[in-house]
Amino acid sequence: MSRRLRTFKRWMRSHGIDCSDALKLDDAGSESGDGISVRAVCDLTEGDLVATIPKSACLTIRTSAARDMIESAGLAGCLGLVVALMYERSRGPASPWQGYLQLLPERECVPLVWTWREVDTFLCGTELHKAVKQDKTILCEDWRECIEPLILSGEWKLDQDNFGVEQYFSAKSLVSSRSFEIDDYHGYGMVPLADLFNHKTGAENVHLTSVCSPSSSDDEGDDHASDEASDDKLLIDESNTSSSGEDNTALEMIIVRNVEAGFEVFNTYGSMGNAALLHRYGFTEADNPFDIVNIDLALLVRWCSSTFSNRYARARISLWRRLNYSGCTSQHTEYFEISYDGEPQLELLVLLYIIFLADDAYEKLTYMVDAFEGPDESTNIVNLIKITRNKFRKVKGHKKPEDIKELLVSENVCSALISLADLRESLYGTSSLDEDMNMLKRCCPVKDRKLYHSLILRTSERMILARLRDYALKRSTGKKA
Secondary structure (H helix, E strand, O other), X not given: OOXXXXXXXXXXXXXXXXXXXXXXXXXXXXXXXXXXXXXXXXXXOOOOEEEEEXXXXXXXXXXXXXXXXXXXXXXXXXXXXXXXXXHHHHOHHHOOOHHHHOOOOOOOOOHHHOOHHHHHHHXXXXXXXXXXXXXXXXXXXXXXXXXXXXXXXXXXXXXXXXXXXXXXXXXXXXXXXXXXXXXOOOEEEEOOOHHHOOEOOOOOOEEEEEEEOOOOOOOOEEEEEEOOOOOEEXXXXXXXXXXXXXXXXXXXXXXXXXXXXXXXXXXXXXXXXXXXXXXXXXXXOOOOOOOOEEEEHHHHXXXXXXXXXXXXXXXXXXXXXXXXXXXXXXXXXXXXXXXXXXXXXXXXXXXXXXXOOOHXXXXXXXXXXXXXXXXXXXXXXXXXXXXXXXXXXXOOOOOOHHXXXXXXXXXXXHHHHHHHHHHHHHHHOOOOHHHHHHHHHHOOOOOOHHHHHHHXXXXXXXXXXXXXXXXXXXXXXXXXX
């Protein structure tokens, strides 16, 4: 066992953290090839208690020596926790969490802390490119508005070497990838030991739950441990506090799926695609079934305007919206999702169907908008087809979403899907999918970590676009426009 793990184990004992001898902290790395992993020393079965963590051992705004400074500055949530983490790191050996903090990396290798050049080079065309650039800009603004004034005031005697922009980004990368929402009293916090369990999609072995002390309430609930988003690292049953707001609970780690001796004990951070995993945690998974590709509405407008005209595109999209359709939205961007198997979102198919309507069918639909809405989506689609087609015979069994989609897929719609796939893929640059695949084979996941995980994301997205083309080609044969 390495020196840093021995130090951490001594620190856990001194802070009342009970880690079962059935668990082994392994500094040799996990299946991902780096970091610390947690392995089973013996067979573990569902229901086994493998760790108890007092909340007093968690690093939160409430427990940090920086509490007065953070609260007087009006900071809270993850931002407040980032400041607490920076402050405790700046104290060195004087911090009660030094034995825990020395185990953490300086920063997580998430795109947020990559250089601007690395973001543009490695993430170009991916679902993360724009989001990461926006995040970096916003965090710089946060530092100037919230952290720099604390330094300049001189009241708290903060050293800029410990509270500069780089240190803020580093602490933010740790909080975003390791923090949990503990309860209403503590809010977000760093939970030692719990944050060492690695992720594996669909293979959760351990669950973190809150246990009341005899003096606390008997009420229980469920909540997610999360960063700003709903995607989370561990599930935590909602903890309880006394009527005075004081902490009277501990966290327990329970085995929820059997683990054989010698195997790694996994947690799950949620059902996330590689874009979300790389964004929040700095890694990806090959053949991730939760991967998707987004096609921005702006890209579709560009295609439609070049195929028809700007006025035509605006009119058809306006009618689509009048029928109460819209795409997904995030950070002021509207988009359509393409699933892992290449199937397009229903709303995209409806829009393409409306774009290719003949003028007389389009005019007819505009007059019948008020009578369009049905009790469910399937009825709406059937009504849309009835209104816009001269001959339509309802086919029995068209009740499943995939069956309903087939009613919208004409040869023109299939051709449009292929064009949109080509436009979306052009964002990746001049390299082909085969070239990216060959580069990935030559990559070392440890030495070339940023490039490796970026390529996993790129190739996965591009294969989804290839499946979208296949989806369109299979349905275009024999179809009429």
